[in-house]
Amino acid sequence: QQPVQSPQAVILREGEDAVINCSSSKALYSVHWYRQKHGEAPVFLMILLKGGEQKGHEKISASFNEKKQQSSLYLTASQLSYSGTYFCGTETGNFGNEKLTFGTGTRLTIIP
Amino acid sequence: DAGVIQSPRHEVTEMGQEVTLRCKPISGHNSLFWYRQTMMRGLELLIYFNNNVPIDDSGMPEDRFSAKMPNASFSTLKIQPSEPRDSAVYFCASSFSPDLFGGPRVDYEQYFGPGTRLTVT
Numbered sequence: 001q002q003p004v005q006s007p008q009a010v011i012l013r014e015g016e017d018a019v020i021n022c023s024s025s026k027a028l029y030s031v032h033w034y035r036q037k038h039g040e041a042p043v044f045l046m047i048l049l050k051g052g053e054q055k056g057h058e059k060i061s062a063s064f065n066e067k068k069q070q071s072s073l074y075l076t077a078s079q080l081s082y083s084g085t086y087f088c089g090t091e092t093g094n095f096g097n098e099k100l101t102f103g104t105g106t107r108l109t110i111i112p
Numbered sequence: 113d114a115g116v117i118q119s120p121r122h123e124v125t126e127m128g129q130e131v132t133l134r135c136k137p138i139s140g141h142n143s144l145f146w147y148r149q150t151m152m153r154g155l156e157l158l159i160y161f162n163n164n165v166p167i168d169d170s171g172m173p174e175d176r177f178s179a180k181m182p183n184a185s186f187s188t189l190k191i192q193p194s195e196p197r198d199s200a201v202y203f204c205a206s207s208f209s210p211d212l213f214g215g216p217r218v219d220y221e222q223y224f225g226p227g228t229r230l231t232v233t
Contacts, residue, residue: 002154032221041203041224042155087155098143098209099168100222102155 001025003090005103012078012110020073020106022088031064031071032089032100035082042087046073075108083110114138116225118204124231130192133228136185137206145222146179146189147203155203161187162209194232201227 003024012018022031030049034042048064048071061074075082085107089100117136125131137144145160159169161181169179176195181187191198205222 041226044221044223047221098160098162098207098220099157100145101157104154 003103005106009107018075020086022071024069024090026092030091034087035084037084078110080110118225122229128193131194133189135187135204141206141208143207143209144187145205148200150200196232199232201229203227
């Protein structure tokens with residue numbers, strides 16, 4: 001079952017904040033966030049693991065609500081470089097198995 | 113680091129022809145994933161390998177699709193015969209993963225290759 005992302009698209013002015021949500025119908029082991037720029041490959045942003053462990057590479061933050069089977073990605077003080085399509089990838093089950101199911105994506109456009 | 117290498121970057125072929133996509137994962141990574149991306153279906157996992165062994169191929173759409181990983185540094189995805197609906201961008205990704213069968217859990221990220229844009233006419 002593909003996770004549902006919202007919103008589907010958002011346009012922001014530079015410096016504004018954005019929240020992207022990812023909901024699953026199944027119990028989650030982990031949630032992975034990736035960003036893809038047009039014509040390029042997805043690039044890893046962050047992993048949130050069951051139990052609260054969180055690992056990432058950039059100045060972004062995210063939450064993982066295991067009970068609600070949801071994750072949210074927070075982009076604050078957005079920069080032009082944040083533009084792209086954001087995907088959540090969910091890993092379901094109690095122990096995880098590396099198999100990611102990606103959401104339909106949220107297209108983020110940052111304008112000057 | 114070279115990153116994940118895929119070839120060819122673009123492939124245009126006629127319906128019915130055999131297509132072979134190639135992938136070289138990052139050295140030291142032991143998991144390899146093949147994805148397909150289309151506007152209609154998004155990013156779909158086709159198959160993944162761990163330590164060269166296929167773990168889950170439930171995403172392979174039909175018997176026309178096959179994938180192999182003869183060694184830790186090379187994998188192929190073959191479509192035979194190809195059809196216009198196979199047109200998509202195919203990504204290969206690799207990661208380092210612990211022992212799936214009881215080993216300690218560590219975090220991992222998947223590194224994607226640049227993709228192969230396949231057009232079947």
